[in-house]
Amino acid sequence: MELSVLKPVQQHEGPFATVYLEGRSPSEDAPSQLRLRWKALREQLEAEDARSEAVEALESTLLSAESGEGQANGRVVVATPEGVVLDEPWDAALGAGDTAYWTVLPELGAYLREATAAVRMVVVVADQNGAQVRTEVVAEQHEPRTVGESAVEGSSLEGPHKPRGQALSHSRIQRRADEALRRNAKDIAEHVQTTASKVRPDVVVLAGEVQARTAVKDELPSEIHDTAVETDRGAGEDQNSEEALTDELLRIAGEVAQTRMQERTGKFHEATAHGTGAQGGDAVAKAAEMGAVGTLLFEPGRSASREAFLIKTCADINSTFHLVEPGTNLQDGVGAVLRFPVNA
Incomplete structure (x- = not known):
């Protein structure tokens, strides 16, 4: 992670009030729960003699969240007496609870650890006609967080389904079906490449129908093809299929994060030598x-x-x-x- 992204926060004159809200499941009483949680954090800040302007800025930002999921999402918010200078999603470790600080410098260590450990994915759930392409951020111990989603429809006018019977024209129809599948796969691959160039994912995950996802992988440029991961999860349309895909994304993210830390540890030891x-x-x-x-x-x-x-x-x-x-x-x-x- 580039620490320069924090310069707009750090350039403000402190002291800083830093608040971490743990993510929780949405519920009907989320608004009242959020107010109670903020009340405890506000009392903590006031006990540390936090400036009222910073406290009021935090309160305005936190309590203005949209009801439901918006009030349950984890967040890190930093304010000075001039106003809020950082407001970002934050996926705390389960059970971490809410915390608040009034300090000379903002307390951003927990935010950096989570942001660096999180794995950014482009997830492609393909069939022979098109695909759903999602950008997911997967933090340890948390459900994937979707930050972007789009649908891709293949441009082939021919159906990709192979024929049954019609022996005389079977080979010609089959060639058309194969070409339709390749054409649609190429359209999906181009969309995936465009998405990947914007979000720079740690990994591209290809899910869905085996023939479709294999065809998409074959059309990807080498820099994506060589690191893409295929999974047979997510091929159905029911809730069980989506849950199975979620479990698989968590597993893949864990492997990516572990490999990344191993590489950094190796580079540190090499530098020390x-x-x-x-x-x-x-x-x-x-x-x-x-x-x-x-x-x-x-x-x-x-x-x-x-x-x-x-x-x-x-x-x-x-x-x-x-x-x-x-x-x-x-x-x-x-x-x-x-x-x-x-x-x-």
């Missing part, structure tokens, strides 16, 4: 102040020393942010891959 790795709050802070941090690294399940300061300083120097594998045992829970060696 070549004198361009650092760990520990003080060492990484020194490197960041010198503009040397190329990638800031946190370890899942651990707080990082000087966390808010490191996030701000590394955002200022356009560092990236990633997670290493749990159990890496970074000193103080923080490490970095450096752009150049820094003397201790």
